[in-house]
């Protein structure tokens with residue numbers, strides 16, 4: 001029998017699409033300043049790659065738009081994408097530029113580690129609207145951060161292009177400001193661009209200190225109100241060990257309490273893990289309260305591991321953490 005003719009748009013191939021710069025990360029294996037430490041463990045990093053990894057581990061069909069250099073770091077990252085089951089159809093090899101990397105100290109005392117980037121002019125900083133999916137937006141959801149638009153004017157254009165493409169297709173958008181002041185020409189350029197992208201998003205996920213810098217407001221409530229008034233439907237403000245404050249248009253607001261952790265090993269990546277929890281929760285139909293609680297559970301797990309994505313749980317590990 002012939003299938004019935006249908007005029008409905010085809011279902012998106014992916015649950016989530018994200019875009020950004022993946023890097024090789026060299027993590028010091030002993031405490032000390034970067035120049036003094038000689039032994040490092042190499043892992044994959046990059047805020048959006050961390051989020052893609054976490055979503056894929058939970059079983060969401062996750063795609064990643066990026067450019068890798070035709071070099072050993074690029075080959076390493078390609079292997080990591082394949083190992084994590086991240087969709088690679090939007091990953092391009094750019095033989096003219098190299099893959100970026102970063103280094104991180106080992107901070108055994110729970111303080112933020114020292115980080116150095118080696119990413120200027122990288123393959124991913126040459127991403128442009130030529131890398132956007134052709135023929136319609138292929139996912140139910142777009143996850144953006146404030147890092148991608150910081151890389152170059154072309155990546156900035158791509159971030160806005162993808163946001164408009166997603167909106168036109170009826171996909172939802174989450175946005176983590178992920179402030180990286182050293183990647184921007186000025187604070188004003190950073191604030192203007194990040195707030196403009198936030199205004200195109202459904203869900204905004206600032207940390208409290210980021211929110212203060214971006215909005216001038218000092219309380220989680222006022223930061224959330226600022227983004228709700230700009231057009232976001234939902235805002236979750238991260239509060240570190242305290243958890244998060246959540247608020248939505250015409251809906252609930254409140255605090256989702258953080259989970260106690262016996263030993264903080266490395267805080268880097270907690271915000272990305274938190275985004276994995278909130279975004280996956282909302283896509284699976286949880287309330288904002290439930291999604292924020294899942295964000296806290298994953299954030300608390302990530303801080304107990306040294307690598308940015310070591311603590312991102314599989315579905316079974318997430319279920320066991322309840």
Ligand SMILES: Nc1ncnc2c1ncn2[C@@H]1O[C@H](COP(=O)(O)OP(=O)(O)O)[C@@H](O)[C@H]1O
Nearest residue numbers: 207238239240241243261270271274296299300
């Ligand atoms: N020390 C901690 N104990 C428990 N949970 C934590 C801790 N630090 C962070 N988290 C969790 O990770 C989330 C993100 O961490 P936070 O430091 O606020 O964000 P970011 O890394 O973006 O600055 C928090 O909202 C919380 O859920």
Ligand SMILES: O=C(O)C(=O)C[C@H](O)[C@H](O)COP(=O)(O)O
Nearest residue numbers: 045046047268269270271272308
């Ligand atoms: O991509 C970058 O520029 C990075 O610095 C990679 C970092 O691993 C994450 O961005 C961690 O970010 P948080 O989760 O907010 O701690």
